[in-house]
Amino acid sequence: MITTKGNSKENIIRFLLIFASVISIITTIGILFSIFFQAIEFFQLKSFWYFLFGTEWSPGQENSKFGALPIFAGTFMITVIALLVAIPVGVGSAIYMSEYSSRLRRNILKPILEILAGIPTVVYGFFAALTIAPAIVSISGWFGLTAAYNSALACGIVMGVMIIPIIASLSDDVLRAVPNSQRNASLALGMTHSETIRHIIVPSAMPGIISAGLLGLSKAIGETMIVVMAAGLRPNLSWNPLEDMTTVTVRIVDSLVGDHAFDSPDTMSAFALGLVLFVVTLVLNMISLSQIRKFKAKYKINTL
Amino acid sequence: MKSSGNNTLNPHRNSDIKITASGLNLWYGDNHALQDINMDIHKNKITALIGPSGCGKSTYLRCINRMNDLIDNTRITGEIVIDSKNIYDADIDVVAVRKRIGMVFQQPNPFPKSIYDNISYAPLKHRLIKKGIESDELVESSLISAGLWEEVKDKLKSPGTSLSGGQQQRLCIARAIAVKPDVILMDEPTSALDPISTEKIESLMMDLKKDYTIVIVTHNMQQAHRTADYAAYFHLGNMVEYNQTETLFNSPAEALTESYISGRFG
Amino acid sequence: MNNQKNHNPFYDPSLSSRHRSARLFKAFTRGSILITLAFLCFFIFDMVRTAYPAMWQSYVKVEVSYNEKSSKISQKAIDKKFRKIVSRAWLRSIPKLLKQQPELMGTTANQWVLADDQVDQYMKGHHHNLKQKQVSVIETLKTNAQIELRWNNIFLSQGDSKLPENAGVYSSLIGSIFTLFVTLAIAFPLGVMTAIHLEEFARDNMLTRIIEVNINNLAAIPSILFGLLGLAVFINLFGLPRSSPLVGGLTLALMTLPIIIVSARAALRSVPDSIRQAGYGLGLTKIQIIQGNVLPIAFPGILTGTIIGLAQAMGETAPLIIIGMIAFIPDSPNSITDAATVLPAQIFTWAGMPERAYVEKTAAGIMVILLILFFLNAAAIYLRKKYEIKW
Known part of the structure; x- marks a missing residue:
C-alpha cells in the first residue's frame, strides 16, 4: 500500500529531477543574457553597423574604433585553412576505416583518433607556436616568401588537425550506417569498390558528412587556445595566409585579461564579439543537427 | 529437350549450357556451406534454386557473380565455368564478371538517385553509352523491358525510392538489364512484395528469358513451379536433386526433395 | 586447346583505367589516415624530445658561508664569481633557512645547490645568455666535477616561480x-x-x-x-x-x-x-x-x-x-x-x-x-x- 507520505516524497524527488533538467536551459539563457546585455550596452556606445562592417579596430585609445571586419576575416581565413586540412583528411580517413580496413584494424585506428581528439587545445597551441609556425617560416623562406611567426597558416593547419577526429569519427559512423544493400546493388552492376564508394556510398552519407563538417567548422570558429597562443593580436584584413591575423576568440581573451574597467567599451567589445560567436555557432549547430536528422530519417537509423 | 539427369554434370558442354559449376565447395570460416556442387545451367532458361532456409541456395547464387568475395573469411574451391572460362581463375577481373552477370536482390534497393540516374548510372560508367540521346534511349528501352515505362515515363527525375515496392523491384531489374548482361541472378526477388507485384515480376521473367539466362532463388514453390524450366533442390549445403521443373515437382527422385515439396518442412 | 585456355570472355580492356583510379582513390584514403597517424607520432615525439631535458636540473657544489651578512644580503653567502651561477631562488631561501636552523650560523659548508636557469641551459647544450667569464667558470666547475645534472624533483613538488629553475606544477x-x-x-x-x-x-x-x-x-x-x-x-x-x-x-x-x-x-x-x-x-x-x-x-x-x-x-x-x-x-x-x-x-x-x-x-x-x-x-x-x- 502506498502511503500519502511516500507519495509526497516521490513528488519532491520528481520535482528535483525536473529542476535539474531545467538547469541546462537556465545555463543557455544565462550565457545568452550575460553576453546579450553587455553587448547591448556596447552597441549603445558604439555603432552596430560599424562593428559589423567597419575595418578599423583600435581599442584603448581616445576615440577608439571598433570595426570588427578584419577580425571576422582573420577568423574566416584560419577556419577555411583548418577545413581545407580537416575535410579531405578526415573524410578520407573515415572512408578508409569504414570501407577498406579490416574490423581489427578499425578497432585500433578509432581509439587512436580518440587520443587525438582528447589532446587539450592548449597543447595544440603550444605545438603550433613552438614547432609548426617556425617550420612554416623556414619553408616559406625556401620559396622566397616571408611568413610571420604567428601566421594564419600555422594556426589553420594545427586547428585542422584538431578537428580531423571530429570529422573522421562522425563520418565513419555515417558511412557505416549506409545500408549494405546499396553497396551490393552497385557492386553487382560491375562497379569497382571505389566507384561504389564515390558515387553511391558517399552521396548517400552526404547529409551526415555535411553535418560533421559543420560541427568541425563550429569547433574551429569557437576554438580559442590555438589562436591565442599561435595567432596574432593585430586585426589584419589580408588574403595572405602567411601574414599574422587575429580572430574573434583572441580579441575576446585579449580584452578581458587586460586591466580595463569592466564597463569600458574595450571590455564590452568582448561581449559583442561573443554574441556574434554565439549566434554563428548556434546556427551552425542547428543546421548540422537538421542534416543528421535528415540522414536518419532517410535510412530509419536510430543509433547515430 | 533432353534431361540433364540427376546430380550429374553434362559431359558435353554444348551450346545451350551457359554456366557449369563443378566440384564447388564454400566455407564461411569453419562452416562448410556448399558441398561439392556440380550443376549445368541452361542458356535462355529460368533455373530455380529451392530449399529450406540456410540450405546454401543463396550462397550458391552469389558464387555465380562472386558476391561472396565481399564476405570476410570465405574460402571457395572448385570452379564455375561461364562461356568456357572459370570465373575463379586468377586472370579474371571480378568487376568484368559482375558486369556480365546482373543481380536482383531480395529487398528492392534502388539508389537514392532519380529513376533515370538509377538506370543510366552503371551503363555510363561502363561507357556503354554516352550522355544524351543514347542514354535516354537506353533508359526508355530498359524500362520498357522491365514493364515499368508506362508507369514512370512522366516522372523520370523523381527519386527511385519514391516508387512502390513492386515498382522499385522492377526498377532494379531495369537497372540490371541496362548493363546488358548475359545472366540475371535473382535472390528471392518477390519475397518482399505483394501478390500483384509478384505476378508482374513473374511474367516479366518469362519475357526476359528470351534474351537472358535467369537463375532465381525462391522460397515460394508455386513460383518455382510456375516460372522455372529447371529446378534444383538444395539441402544443408548439398544439391540434392536437379532436373526439369515438371519432373522435379511431379516425380522427385529423392525422398528429401519430396518431403520438402509436399510441405513437410521448410 | 591452348587457344581455348587463353580465351577469356571476361577480358575487358576498358576496365584497366577504372581499376587505376580505384587504386588511386584507395591510396588517397590510406594516405589520409597515415597523415593523421604520422602527425600524432611526430607530435608525441616532438613533445617528449622537448620535455625530456626538464627531467634533469643542474646543481653546483659551492662554498656557502652562513653568517650575519648572508642572512641579510643572501648573495654574500657565496663567492662573488659564483653569484651568477647559483639560483637566485636558492639564495633567497638562505635567510629563511637560517631562521629555521640557527645552529648553522657562523659555519661554512661545501654543498650542492641549485644552479641558475642559464647555467642549466648551458649544461643541456641549449641557447643561453651567459657571458664568456661565466662560461669559463662553469667549465672549471665541470672539470672539477663540481657541477652536474640531477633528477629534477622540484618540478612535481614546487609551485610556479618567476625563476624557471624553481618552477613546478x-x-x-x-x-x-x-x-x-x-x-x-x-x-x-x-x-x-x-x-x-x-x-x-x-x-x-x-x-x-x-x-x-x-x-x-x-x-x-x-x-x-x-x-x-x-x-x-x-x-x-x-x-x-x-x-x-x-x-x-x-x-x-x-x-x-x-x-x-x-x-x-x-x-x-x-x-x-x-x-x-x-x-x-x-x-x-x-x-x-x-x-x-x-x-x-x-x-x-x-x-x-x-x-x-x-x-x-x-x-x-x-x-x-x-x-x-x-x-x-x-x-x-x-x-x-x-x-x-x-x-x-x-x-x-x-x-x-x-x-x-x-x-x-x-x-x-x-x-x-x-x-x-x-x-x-x-x-x-x-x-x-x-x-x-x-x-
Whole structure:
C-alpha cells in the first residue's frame, strides 16, 4: 500500500529531477543574457553597423574604433585553412576505416583518433607556436616568401588537425550506417569498390558528412587556445595566409585579461564579439543537427 | 529437350549450357556451406534454386557473380565455368564478371538517385553509352523491358525510392538489364512484395528469358513451379536433386526433395 | 586447346583505367589516415624530445658561508664569481633557512645547490645568455666535477616561480584537483538527475523537447562563452571570488553537464525494461525501482561518461583564462575560494614566458597533463569493458 507520505516524497524527488533538467536551459539563457546585455550596452556606445562592417579596430585609445571586419576575416581565413586540412583528411580517413580496413584494424585506428581528439587545445597551441609556425617560416623562406611567426597558416593547419577526429569519427559512423544493400546493388552492376564508394556510398552519407563538417567548422570558429597562443593580436584584413591575423576568440581573451574597467567599451567589445560567436555557432549547430536528422530519417537509423 | 539427369554434370558442354559449376565447395570460416556442387545451367532458361532456409541456395547464387568475395573469411574451391572460362581463375577481373552477370536482390534497393540516374548510372560508367540521346534511349528501352515505362515515363527525375515496392523491384531489374548482361541472378526477388507485384515480376521473367539466362532463388514453390524450366533442390549445403521443373515437382527422385515439396518442412 | 585456355570472355580492356583510379582513390584514403597517424607520432615525439631535458636540473657544489651578512644580503653567502651561477631562488631561501636552523650560523659548508636557469641551459647544450667569464667558470666547475645534472624533483613538488629553475606544477595540480572536485560535485548529480528525468519520467511534451534541444546546443557552444558566463554571472553578479576553483569548477560543470547527461541517458536506456517490469511486479514504486534496480546497473556506464567529461574539463583552458585563473600563483590553494591556477593554464602561462628554460617546463607540463588524461581515459575504457553487459 502506498502511503500519502511516500507519495509526497516521490513528488519532491520528481520535482528535483525536473529542476535539474531545467538547469541546462537556465545555463543557455544565462550565457545568452550575460553576453546579450553587455553587448547591448556596447552597441549603445558604439555603432552596430560599424562593428559589423567597419575595418578599423583600435581599442584603448581616445576615440577608439571598433570595426570588427578584419577580425571576422582573420577568423574566416584560419577556419577555411583548418577545413581545407580537416575535410579531405578526415573524410578520407573515415572512408578508409569504414570501407577498406579490416574490423581489427578499425578497432585500433578509432581509439587512436580518440587520443587525438582528447589532446587539450592548449597543447595544440603550444605545438603550433613552438614547432609548426617556425617550420612554416623556414619553408616559406625556401620559396622566397616571408611568413610571420604567428601566421594564419600555422594556426589553420594545427586547428585542422584538431578537428580531423571530429570529422573522421562522425563520418565513419555515417558511412557505416549506409545500408549494405546499396553497396551490393552497385557492386553487382560491375562497379569497382571505389566507384561504389564515390558515387553511391558517399552521396548517400552526404547529409551526415555535411553535418560533421559543420560541427568541425563550429569547433574551429569557437576554438580559442590555438589562436591565442599561435595567432596574432593585430586585426589584419589580408588574403595572405602567411601574414599574422587575429580572430574573434583572441580579441575576446585579449580584452578581458587586460586591466580595463569592466564597463569600458574595450571590455564590452568582448561581449559583442561573443554574441556574434554565439549566434554563428548556434546556427551552425542547428543546421548540422537538421542534416543528421535528415540522414536518419532517410535510412530509419536510430543509433547515430 | 533432353534431361540433364540427376546430380550429374553434362559431359558435353554444348551450346545451350551457359554456366557449369563443378566440384564447388564454400566455407564461411569453419562452416562448410556448399558441398561439392556440380550443376549445368541452361542458356535462355529460368533455373530455380529451392530449399529450406540456410540450405546454401543463396550462397550458391552469389558464387555465380562472386558476391561472396565481399564476405570476410570465405574460402571457395572448385570452379564455375561461364562461356568456357572459370570465373575463379586468377586472370579474371571480378568487376568484368559482375558486369556480365546482373543481380536482383531480395529487398528492392534502388539508389537514392532519380529513376533515370538509377538506370543510366552503371551503363555510363561502363561507357556503354554516352550522355544524351543514347542514354535516354537506353533508359526508355530498359524500362520498357522491365514493364515499368508506362508507369514512370512522366516522372523520370523523381527519386527511385519514391516508387512502390513492386515498382522499385522492377526498377532494379531495369537497372540490371541496362548493363546488358548475359545472366540475371535473382535472390528471392518477390519475397518482399505483394501478390500483384509478384505476378508482374513473374511474367516479366518469362519475357526476359528470351534474351537472358535467369537463375532465381525462391522460397515460394508455386513460383518455382510456375516460372522455372529447371529446378534444383538444395539441402544443408548439398544439391540434392536437379532436373526439369515438371519432373522435379511431379516425380522427385529423392525422398528429401519430396518431403520438402509436399510441405513437410521448410 | 591452348587457344581455348587463353580465351577469356571476361577480358575487358576498358576496365584497366577504372581499376587505376580505384587504386588511386584507395591510396588517397590510406594516405589520409597515415597523415593523421604520422602527425600524432611526430607530435608525441616532438613533445617528449622537448620535455625530456626538464627531467634533469643542474646543481653546483659551492662554498656557502652562513653568517650575519648572508642572512641579510643572501648573495654574500657565496663567492662573488659564483653569484651568477647559483639560483637566485636558492639564495633567497638562505635567510629563511637560517631562521629555521640557527645552529648553522657562523659555519661554512661545501654543498650542492641549485644552479641558475642559464647555467642549466648551458649544461643541456641549449641557447643561453651567459657571458664568456661565466662560461669559463662553469667549465672549471665541470672539470672539477663540481657541477652536474640531477633528477629534477622540484618540478612535481614546487609551485610556479618567476625563476624557471624553481618552477613546478605542484600548485597548479592542486588547483586542478580542487576545480575538478567542484565540477564533479555539481555536474554529476545534476547530470544524472537530468538523465533520469528525461529517460524515466519525461513525457514527450514541449518542455522535454526544449530541454533536449538545449542539451544538444550546450554541447556545441564554444568553451570561451562559458567563460563569459562565469565572468558575468558568477563573479560580477554573485560576487564569487575571482580566480577561485569555485568559479572555475562551476563554469566547467556547466560545460561537462551535456557529456554526463548524454552518457547517463545511454546507460539508463541500455537497462532492459524487464528489470523495471520485475520491480513493478513486486509492487515497488517507480522511484524505488530506479534507485534499487536501474541505477546500480547503469552506474558503470554513467561513471564512464563522467570520467570522460572530467578528462575534457581537465584540459579546458579558455574559460578559466577569462575568469582569471592564469594569475601568477606560486602557492597551492587551501580552499576552493582561494585564488588558484590549473595545470593547462599553467602550461599556457609558461608557454608565453620569454626565458628559454620555460620551453622544456611547458613541454614537461604537457607530458604531465597528457599522462593524467591517458590514465583517466584508460580507466573509462576499462570500466566500460569490465561492466559491458550484453542483454
